[in-house]
Amino acid sequence: MPEQCNQAMLALRDSIEIWGGKWKLMILLYLTIKVNEKNYFMEMARGIPGISGKMLSKELKDLEMNQLVKRIVHDTKPVTVEYSITEYGKSFVPIAEQLLKWGLSHRKVVKEK
């Protein structure tokens, strides 16, 4: 294998490590749909079916580390925390849409056999 292919494989793995797993794409979708609303932690947990608080917390932290999600703490009492997608995070939205389309059509393909 030429060296360039290794680079390509590693880049692919980077993407999958960031967006892989059960929840990250769903969170991205949620924040994309609700981009004009205030997205508070509890409401997000309710809006993403099946996610636990622990997971939501962890995943949001990961996404924040990668500068894909922004976290804003409001000094209310009790505190509320608002999440939103960053401009950079939006750069992945077209790809997520492709994945979404592919996933939808794949259901049909598998069902047809």
Next chain:
Amino acid sequence: MPEQCNQAMLALRDSIEIWGGKWKLMILLYLTIKVNEKNYFMEMARGIPGISGKMLSKELKDLEMNQLVKRIVHDTKPVTVEYSITEYGKSFVPIAEQLLKWGLSHRKVVKEK
């Protein structure tokens, strides 16, 4: 959340379940690059850095189940098995390319901070 959003989230998860994990995209890339060659098991294992035989075997089986990879057994002795990407599998290649590009550029973004 409207019902339609749940469908979208599930479709996203379908995609990530099929292509997620450490190896599937790398296998797809391998078979895409070497689409004009005979791809035997051992050679693939050598060409995908770090993969174990067990994992390659399992991942290929998963991909075959989803009709993304074709498996051809040659009646030589000892037997050799040839793998290739299906036409349907190729439908994901453009998305993989997007993921690849995104992964490459993400390295720079993270490095810059």
Next chain:
DNA sequence: CTGGATCCCTATGGATACTG
């Protein structure tokens, strides 16, 4: 050569309870 079987360790992720 192909790839399944086994063993084993670690990462993932759920439930619950608790703190600021």
Next chain:
DNA sequence: CAGTATCCATAGGGATCCAG
């Protein structure tokens, strides 16, 4: 409300050996 800490069950994945 927004998380953290703890406990625990299961899945992911590596190493090695073995059979067709």
